[in-house]
Amino acid sequence: MNLDLNINTITNARVLDVETGSISEPTTVMIKDERITEVGSGTATADKNALDAGGRIVSPGLIDAHVHVLAATANLGDLGDQSPYYLGAQAARLMGDMLGRGFTTVRDAGGADFGLAAAVSENLFPAPRLFFGGKALSQTGGHADMRGPGTQVLDKHLCCPNIGIVCDGADAVRKAARENLRTGADHIKIMLSGGVASPTDRVDSTQFSDDEIRAAVEEASAANRYVLGHAYTARAVNRGLELGVRSIEHGNLIDDRSIQLLLEHRAFLVPTLVTYERLKQEGAQFGLPEASQEKVDDVLYAGLDALKLANDHGVKIVYGSDLLGGMQPHQSQEFAIRARVQTSQEVLRSATTTAAELLGEEGKLGVVSPGAFADLLILDANPLDDASVLGDAHSAIHAVVKGGRLLR
Incomplete structure (x- = not known):
């Protein structure tokens, strides 16, 4: 290709x-x-x-605003043990396949760095345009802390291809955000709640203090960038929006207050419904740990209701897939899932004009x-x-x- x-x-x-x-x-x-x-x-x-x-x-x-181009496996905790050269080669393959599916632009939500973005911009291999944020920011025991409960040592080597970095306290969050921005990151991602792929946190937990979230938002704003926040529950979503997070990832369990805040702050919602269906059906096959498999049901069935609620109220909705490992070929199936509650034109906007607005590329993409x-x-x-x-x-x-x- x-x-x-x-x-x-x-x-x-x-x-x-x-x-x-x-x-x-x-x-x-x-x-x-x-x-x-x-x-x-x-x-x-x-x-x-x-x-x-x-x-x-x-x-x-098309634009997919939530991918993980380094996620060659669903076992995200394994990525830090891999050679960055190996994962770079895997990323080239995964991105080439995305381009073949019609996605000419993607936004990476944790893992991709300035080197991969430079390779794409120099056309070293066929790939979509890549908007990268570097490592996602996580508290200890948060969604990007991939240590099991019996592991004490935390590898802080910035060179290693983990999807995130652990940082506790507002000063540490500022430093981690500045490190990403120093490399030219297009955005900063923080973990506002627990998630499926991490081994020790509850999906319904909230993560980071108010001061820590503000620190990330302030640093992104100072660099004319923005923060995207991983969050499932209304409590986590609403708190992030109130503190200045611009893009909510997933949002499966939002409520009426979430809708009010999304509209008030002109923020964006990036549902990723296809990933839960595939994790349910294929997660174990492609390396999702057992503890994570047990958490899939917590978010699987509520996502479509959340999408309909947001769409009915005119929230800015953007296309995202969030697939991992061997499940990535199902990236385009998100269209069919969303078409259950949205018109075709609404779904297309989420993958084109509204996504371009989120990226700050109106009129260009x-x-x-x-x-x-x-x-x-x-x-x-x-x-x-x-x-x-x-x-x-x-x-x-x-x-x-x-x-x-x-x-x-």
Whole structure:
């Protein structure tokens, strides 16, 4: 799989506008230096850099705002014992597969670093655009503390490919946030509650003190970045929002107060429903420890209700998958799950325009318009009729273009 043909023109393209829910008559999309220059008014060319869409739909590339590109296994505690070179190679494979599924941009929610982001930006291998945050911040015994109850030694080597770093106290949180930001991190992730993949915390626990959360928010804000918070329960979600967290990850157990705060703070909700279905069915097969398997049911069945509650009230909802290890090929199945309670247009917005807003890339990602990156999908099916068709990339996606380069 390579990105090896630069495209300057796409002809016979029926352009999908996600915001209006419309599809144009066949037209021309002009591209130069990775960006779209014109839509509809350019002169078609017949050279080798022109691509005939054949009347197919041309849509914006998709955005997944919650991935773990280093998670080659569901046993996250094992990552710190692996060679970073090995996991880097695994990440290249995983990201190449994401690109093949139509995800031209991803946001890593713990683990990916500046080196991997640099490799992607330099096109060293086919991959989506990568927004990285470095190591997620966790308290002792929190969601990114992967020690079992009998393990005392904590490996603090920043070079090792753990998904997170343990830090206790506001000063330690500040330092950890600054270390990530020093490397160019696009965001800071903190653990606001317990989770499934960690061995010693309860899903319904709250994590970090108010002062610690404020410290992370202040440091991110000072660097013109933002904080995303892992949280399941309404108690954890609401506390994070009140303290300035901008993006809530998961949120399976939110309540009416959560909705009020999400709207009041113009914050974003990033559900990750597919991961719980796959963890239930395949977690053990792909390395999820037994203690974590027992916690899946705590969040599995409430997620769809939370999504409907947020969607009915106009919360900004963004696409996320959060799959681990061998479950990552199911990334696109999130479309079908969300389509149970959202319209196809709403689901598409979550993976394009709303996701671009979260990333601070409005007008650059998630749209087919002049000035935007030429990250495009040429589709054999109309996702406005049924967004779940994107769950089968082989039948729905005819071609993927990233930055004006055709994926082969």
